[in-house]
Amino acid sequence: MNITDAATTSGLSIDTIRFYEKAGMLPPVRRDARGWRRFDAGAVEWLRNLERLRATGMPMVDMRRFAVLVHTTDAAAPGAAAERLAILHTHAERLATRRREVDACQVFLDHKISVYGKITGGLT
Amino acid sequence: MNITDAATTSGLSIDTIRFYEKAGMLPPVRRDARGWRRFDAGAVEWLRNLERLRATGMPMVDMRRFAVLVHTTDAAAPGAAAERLAILHTHAERLATRRREVDACQVFLDHKISVYGKITGGLT
DNA sequence: GCTTGACCTGGAGTTGCTCCAGCTTGTTAC
DNA sequence: GTAACAAGCTGGAGCAACTCCAGGTCAAGC
Numbered sequence: 001m002n003i004t005d006a007a008t009t010s011g012l013s014i015d016t017i018r019f020y021e022k023a024g025m026l027p028p029v030r031r032d033a034r035g036w037r038r039f040d041a042g043a044v045e046w047l048r049n050l051e052r053l054r055a056t057g058m059p060m061v062d063m064r065r066f067a068v069l070v071h072t073t074d075a076a077a078p079g080a081a082a083e084r085l086a087i088l089h090t091h092a093e094r095l096a097t098r099r100r101e102v103d104a105c106q107v108f109l110d111h112k113i114s115v116y117g118k119i120t121g122g123l124t
Numbered sequence: 125m126n127i128t129d130a131a132t133t134s135g136l137s138i139d140t141i142r143f144y145e146k147a148g149m150l151p152p153v154r155r156d157a158r159g160w161r162r163f164d165a166g167a168v169e170w171l172r173n174l175e176r177l178r179a180t181g182m183p184m185v186d187m188r189r190f191a192v193l194v195h196t197t198d199a200a201a202p203g204a205a206a207e208r209l210a211i212l213h214t215h216a217e218r219l220a221t222r223r224r225e226v227d228a229c230q231v232f233l234d235h236k237i238s239v240y241g242k243i244t245g246g247l248t
Numbered sequence: 249g250c251t252t253g254a255c256c257t258g259g260a261g262t263t264g265c266t267c268c269a270g271c272t273t274g275t276t277a278c
Numbered sequence: 279g280t281a282a283c284a285a286g287c288t289g290g291a292g293c294a295a296c297t298c299c300a301g302g303t304c305a306a307g308c
Contacts, residue, residue, distance in 0.1 A: 002255080003255075004255090015297055019295080034256090034304060034305080035303085035304090052225070053229065056226055059294080059295090060295065081240055085237065085240045091229075091233060092230070092233050092237070095230055095233070098226050101176070102223050105176045105215075105219060109216050113209065113212050116208055116212065117209060137265085137266080139265075139266055140264085158285095158286075160273095161286085178264085
C-alpha cells in the first residue's frame, strides 16, 4: 500500500505519517525501488492505532515509547510489558478526564444555546 | 480578585490568562493603581467558560469571535446573535466527534489492556 | 520527448500555549 | 531606613505537534 492509501485508511495525513516516521513512532518503513514508502497490513494497523491515541490526546513522547516497547519482548527487557501497560492505563485516565470535560461543556453549550436560541427566536 | 486567584478559580494558568488577554479573547481587563489586573465575578465566569471551551478543543479564532459577539447587541449588528449560536452549534458537533473518538479509543485500550495484562500476569 | 502525477526531502510557518529574564511595587523584618 | 521577599508586570524565546511549501526524482501515457 502506498502512502496516500495508508493516509486514507488510517485517518492520518500524509505529512503526519512522514512526521511520525521521522520522530521514531513507526516500526521501520519499507521502501520500494524508487524509494517510496510501502505499508503492509500490520503497518497500517499501527497507523490506525496511533490515530486513535493522538485523537484522544496521547502525547508524542508516550506514543514513541509505546512504539519502542511494542517491539521489545519482556524476556529481552524485563518490565517492558509492565511499562506498556502503564502507558495504556495513564491514557485511560486521560480519556476519563476528556469525557468529563466533554460532558461539562455539553451542559454549558446546551444552556447557552437555549438562552441564545430564545433571543434569536425573539428577534427574527 | 487578583490573577492568581482568577487562575485557580478558572482552571486556566496565569500565563494563559495573560495570553488570552493579549489575543483579544477577554473583555477589557481592569487594572489597579499598580497596574495589576483585577477580575470581578463576571470576568472570572468568562474565564471559566473559556476554559471549558478550550479543554474541549474550540479553536482560538472561534473563542475570539465569540468574545467579540458577546459584547455586541443584535440591534447594533444584525446577525450577531445568530452567529454566536452558529459558533456554539459548531462546537457541539466537535464535542460529538470527541465523544466518538474517546469511545473508540476506550474500546481499543480495554482490548489492549486485557491482552497485555494477561502477558504481564503470565510472566510475573 | 514532454507533460502529468505520485512521491521524495529539508525547512519554514502555525497554533496555542509555557517559560524565563529583568523590572516595579508594596510589605515585612531587622 | 533599608534589605529582603512576594506578587505582579512586559517582551520575547522555546516548545509540541503538526502543516505547508519549494524544488527535485522517476515511471507512465500521449
